[in-house]
Amino acid sequence: MTLAMNAQEVMDYMAEVFPQVRDDFAIDRLEETSLTMRLLTDERHLRPGGTVSGPSMFALADCAVYAMVLARVGRKALAVTTSCSVDFMRKPEAGRDVVAECRLLKLGRSLAVGDVLMFSEGRPEPVARATMTYSIPPAR
Amino acid sequence: MTLAMNAQEVMDYMAEVFPQVRDDFAIDRLEETSLTMRLLTDERHLRPGGTVSGPSMFALADCAVYAMVLARVGRKALAVTTSCSVDFMRKPEAGRDVVAECRLLKLGRSLAVGDVLMFSEGRPEPVARATMTYSIPPAR
Amino acid sequence: MTLAMNAQEVMDYMAEVFPQVRDDFAIDRLEETSLTMRLLTDERHLRPGGTVSGPSMFALADCAVYAMVLARVGRKALAVTTSCSVDFMRKPEAGRDVVAECRLLKLGRSLAVGDVLMFSEGRPEPVARATMTYSIPPAR
Amino acid sequence: MTLAMNAQEVMDYMAEVFPQVRDDFAIDRLEETSLTMRLLTDERHLRPGGTVSGPSMFALADCAVYAMVLARVGRKALAVTTSCSVDFMRKPEAGRDVVAECRLLKLGRSLAVGDVLMFSEGRPEPVARATMTYSIPPAR
Numbered sequence: 001m002t003l004a005m006n007a008q009e010v011m012d013y014m015a016e017v018f019p020q021v022r023d024d025f026a027i028d029r030l031e032e033t034s035l036t037m038r039l040l041t042d043e044r045h046l047r048p049g050g051t052v053s054g055p056s057m058f059a060l061a062d063c064a065v066y067a068m069v070l071a072r073v074g075r076k077a078l079a080v081t082t083s084c085s086v087d088f089m090r091k092p093e094a095g096r097d098v099v100a101e102c103r104l105l106k107l108g109r110s111l112a113v114g115d116v117l118m119f120s121e122g123r124p125e126p127v128a129r130a131t132m133t134y135s136i137p138p139a140r
Numbered sequence: 141m142t143l144a145m146n147a148q149e150v151m152d153y154m155a156e157v158f159p160q161v162r163d164d165f166a167i168d169r170l171e172e173t174s175l176t177m178r179l180l181t182d183e184r185h186l187r188p189g190g191t192v193s194g195p196s197m198f199a200l201a202d203c204a205v206y207a208m209v210l211a212r213v214g215r216k217a218l219a220v221t222t223s224c225s226v227d228f229m230r231k232p233e234a235g236r237d238v239v240a241e242c243r244l245l246k247l248g249r250s251l252a253v254g255d256v257l258m259f260s261e262g263r264p265e266p267v268a269r270a271t272m273t274y275s276i277p278p279a280r
Numbered sequence: 281m282t283l284a285m286n287a288q289e290v291m292d293y294m295a296e297v298f299p300q301v302r303d304d305f306a307i308d309r310l311e312e313t314s315l316t317m318r319l320l321t322d323e324r325h326l327r328p329g330g331t332v333s334g335p336s337m338f339a340l341a342d343c344a345v346y347a348m349v350l351a352r353v354g355r356k357a358l359a360v361t362t363s364c365s366v367d368f369m370r371k372p373e374a375g376r377d378v379v380a381e382c383r384l385l386k387l388g389r390s391l392a393v394g395d396v397l398m399f400s401e402g403r404p405e406p407v408a409r410a411t412m413t414y415s416i417p418p419a420r
Numbered sequence: 421m422t423l424a425m426n427a428q429e430v431m432d433y434m435a436e437v438f439p440q441v442r443d444d445f446a447i448d449r450l451e452e453t454s455l456t457m458r459l460l461t462d463e464r465h466l467r468p469g470g471t472v473s474g475p476s477m478f479a480l481a482d483c484a485v486y487a488m489v490l491a492r493v494g495r496k497a498l499a500v501t502t503s504c505s506v507d508f509m510r511k512p513e514a515g516r517d518v519v520a521e522c523r524l525l526k527l528g529r530s531l532a533v534g535d536v537l538m539f540s541e542g543r544p545e546p547v548a549r550a551t552m553t554y555s556i557p558p559a560r
Contacts, residue, residue, distance in 0.1 A: 054199075082228055084226050089528075090526070113509055223553060266385055334478070338478045363508065
């Protein structure tokens, strides 16, 4: 079990294939079965009242698991999300990044599963949780 | 069982509270327990390859169920998403709107549940499905 | 699109591989992309108060989608559930079978997705909904 | 944050209200926001091949979160499951108990959320994960 890409390589690859998200996310930490990613919270991620929107939290969880899978299988793979579940538990605080703690629960030949707890930075209680399943195409 | 708001009133209210989404969605049809909403697919909703992004489909499903609940309970309620599940089953086609068919499965005092099938317009097979649960705050 | 097995063949196969469930379920209707299955509600499926238990409804949804997939791909396949989501919306009524209406939403080479609405027999409002994803092993 | 009931009190209460499950589950550990519960794996929980069935793992996750909520809110509350998501990731091993590690992620006035990782006893990799949402009725 080793990493196929480091955090910088993962971010460079994501910026290349998803240019829209290049300014949205940063990887704080990357290990063999876990990763910390933050949403660089900006006006465009907010709902009225200053809270981070549901689609922005979905995107954070999705990117966190995608980055984790990429880091393990390398850039040759074109993984796609096949299913997810998300629970929104508390209102994220305005003016704070949302930090996602991702664990890779399974990395099989064709399916990968990761789960994510999301926090308003510096707060102990999770604002949301998510599980994402990615389909990994067969190596050619 | 009657509607508290018609389609135009729902869209006006959503444009007021979520100005970011005013250009993204349109309601094609609204009945007492079902609704059709479309994502007015634009460059900003796409992933490379021209396919609609996961967060954009999540946002469509979320807005469709939100609009359905609003239409029934009226603008006084501040419903929030508490949980969701989404299955991404096929790649949406480039250059077509994504159309969401929403059914209201439950409208209780405190929880509402709606499910959604999403299609690339004019195609028979669903590209994704989602279920959204909304928490409805008690009337004051 | 044709069926690889009819309802009787599906039930015979399930009775062979899952003998525990042979007395629990019956197929009322089987078509190419949908199926109706009932839970033959008995004492062992109940919670106190006479309502059908969560695990019994989970098992019904799981078997309904499994039967639907089997009917299409035939007995050679050993499909396994990889993920599910369930929403419990109303209390099932005592003394009534629970009837599951299953739709096959996707039948791909490696993944199948079906969703299920469950009703207390004869009642119009669903007691629960579920989505099940099955992994289909490659043909040898 | 203290416990309203200890492990023995929780098990006694569950045996009283769910007599069917009294022989199925045991609490190994109970703390303020986490709990370990095991499925005392027996013939009736198995599928052919000796693996633990999906409904049995669903029941374990459901009981683990229910016990966690009970331990916090006390026996006066009649909590019911409103939604769940489950990912089945590996085949449980025959002849081993399934051990569930539950974390209480939210305990609000009306909703509680817990997630669960399940392991074949003594094995490091999870066989399944689940999230359960319980609705807590208002105190009378």
